[in-house]
Amino acid sequence: MKRATIYSIAKECGVSASTVSRAFSRPEVVNPDVRELIHAKAQELGYRPNRAARGLASGRTGTIGLLVHDITNPFCPPLVRAVQRAADEAEVSVLLVDAHESSAAELRLIKQLKGQVDGLVIASPRSSSALSGAAEGLPTVVVNRRMRGFPSVVCDNTTALLETGRHLEELGHRKVALMCGPSTSWAARQRAATVRAWAQGTRVTLVELGSFTASFEGGREAARALLGAGATAAFAFDDLMACGVMGGLVEAGVEVPGGCSVVGCDDVLLARAVTPQLTTITAPVDQLGRAAVDALGRRIAGEHVRDVRLEGTLTLRGSTGRPA
Amino acid sequence: MKRATIYSIAKECGVSASTVSRAFSRPEVVNPDVRELIHAKAQELGYRPNRAARGLASGRTGTIGLLVHDITNPFCPPLVRAVQRAADEAEVSVLLVDAHESSAAELRLIKQLKGQVDGLVIASPRSSSALSGAAEGLPTVVVNRRMRGFPSVVCDNTTALLETGRHLEELGHRKVALMCGPSTSWAARQRAATVRAWAQGTRVTLVELGSFTASFEGGREAARALLGAGATAAFAFDDLMACGVMGGLVEAGVEVPGGCSVVGCDDVLLARAVTPQLTTITAPVDQLGRAAVDALGRRIAGEHVRDVRLEGTLTLRGSTGRPA
DNA sequence: TTGAAAGCGCTAACAC
C-alpha cells in the first residue's frame, strides 16, 4: 500500500491529475462538487502532498530558514517559538540553524540554506556586512537589529529606557552606571545611546563601564568594575549580564537593591528566576516573531515591506529600589 | 543566468548527466580524472544540488525532524544545538518543531513532519502512547526517556544521584526532602526512584513532597511545602525547580545552604546564574545530541540500534553545605 | 472548468 498521490486520487474520482492538483493549490478554480469529492477522497486515503515534488515543480519549498546566532542565549527560544507558530499558521516549515556564536558559521549556513528555503529570518545581533552578501538573492528579514538592504523587525526600547531612567531618578539615584554590551551589537549601541541621551537632561551622573560580554560572566566582571564606581544603580545591557552583576554584587557583600539597584533588558525567563527578581524591559517577543514571518511572507511574494518597530515595556520588579 | 544543474555541468565537461550525478553521490565509482574535472567545474559554476529534485528521485529528503516538547525549557537549547551540529556534520538539515508544551500539538506536528523528513528525534519528557502511534513508519529515536518501540538515548543519573546522597549524608544531613516532578515525566520517575532507593540504606529520613511542576513557579510552591517539613536539604526534580525552591526559601528568610541545602539536576545555564550557584547533576548534552543523531542515522539506514545510556555527573557548587 | 502534456533536477536500474 503506497502513499496516495494526485494520480491515485484522480483515478478514484474519475478526473485528471491536474484537477486534483488544482483542487489543492487553487481550489477556487475547480467546480465545487468536484472539489468536495476530491477533498473527501484525499482525506479518506490520507493524502499528503509530496513536498519534494511540489518544490521541484513549483520552485518553492514551503520552508523558511531561521538563523540564530546563539540558541543558548535565553532571548532566543521564545523567539524561535514565536517564529515557529507564525510559520505553522502560514503552513510553512522552519529550518532552524544555530551558528553557535560563530560568524564564519553564519556565512556557511546561509549559503547552505540557499535553495533549500524560500526565505530567511536572521536573528543575529552582530554586525557583519558579509552577512548581507551571503543572503543576497534570498528573501530575507532581520530581527532585532537593522541591516542594510533588508527589512527589519526590531524592538525599540527607547521609551521604556527613558521611563526606567525617570524611575531611577525618582527613587533618588544620582549616580548611575551604564554597563555597555559588545560594541558590535546593534542593540547594545542603541541602548547605550538612549541611556546617554537620557542622562543628559537630568541631575544624574552617568558612569560608563565596559564594554562587557553579554553573558553571566560578563556581568560578574562588570560587577567588579561597578564596585569602585560609586554608583547606586546600574543599567546592564541585558538580563544575562544583569544577573551576573547581581551575583557579583551579592558575593562582594553588596545587597540588591539596598546597596545597588540593577536593571536588565529583554525579560528572559531568568529575570524571574533570580532573587530578587529583575526589573527589566520586556520585549514583545511573540509579536516580533510573528511580524518577522509576516514580513518575510510578503518579501517572498515580491512585495515591498517596511521596517517594523515594536515597543519594549518597563517591568518593575525587586531589583530596583531607593539608594541606601 | 540560471542555477547550475548536473546537465549544465555535464555539457561543459563533455560527459553525461548521470556521471555528474555519480561524481557527487558515489564519487568512488567514477574515474578520478573525470571526477576532479566535474568537481572543479561544479565549484566554478557554484553548483548546489537541488534538494527537492534529489528528494523526489531518491525518496530521501536529507532532513531530520527534531520535536521538542518545550523549547523554552533551558535544557532544550543546548540539546538542539548538539543535534544541529551532529546533523550538520552528517550533512543533513534539521527541521525543528516546538510543541509549546501541548501533547495534541505533538501528534499533529509528527504527522505533519512525516514525509517531510527521513527520520525523527523526539525530545519530549511526557508519556504518551499516542506518540508512538503517530511516529509509526518513520525512523525515530527518543532522547532522555524510554519509549516502547523506539531506540532511546538517555542520561542516566543513578550513579550521580547516589553520589549526591552520600555527599549530603557526609555533610551531616539526616532529614532530606525529595521534591518530585510531574509523575508523567519519565525522568522524574527515574530520579525519584533512585533517591528513594538511596535513602533506604542510610541513616537519612526521606520526606517526599509534591509532585510539583518542573518550573520556577513549581519550585516556589515546593519551597512553601518544604518550610514545614523540617528537612535540611532537598533534591529538586530539576534545576528550574531548584531555583524556584531557592528563591522561595530566601524570601521566607531561610538561607541557602545555611538553612537548607538544595540540589538540582541537568546543569542548565541557570544553575550558574543564581546565587549561590547550584549544586546539580550535569547532563552530557552534547553527547546526547550526537548519539541521537548517530542512532537515527543508523535507523534510517535500516540497521538495528541499541539504546544508549550516558552518565550524568555530580557538580558541586554553592547551594549545598553543612546543616546549621 | 477541465484535460493533456511537458517539464522541474535528480537518481537508479540497466545495458554497454
Next chain:
DNA sequence: GTGTTAGCGCTTTCAA
C-alpha cells in the same frame, strides 16, 4: 566506468 532511459509527484502552460 559511463551513457541511456525512465521515472519520482507535482505544477503549469496550453487547448479544448
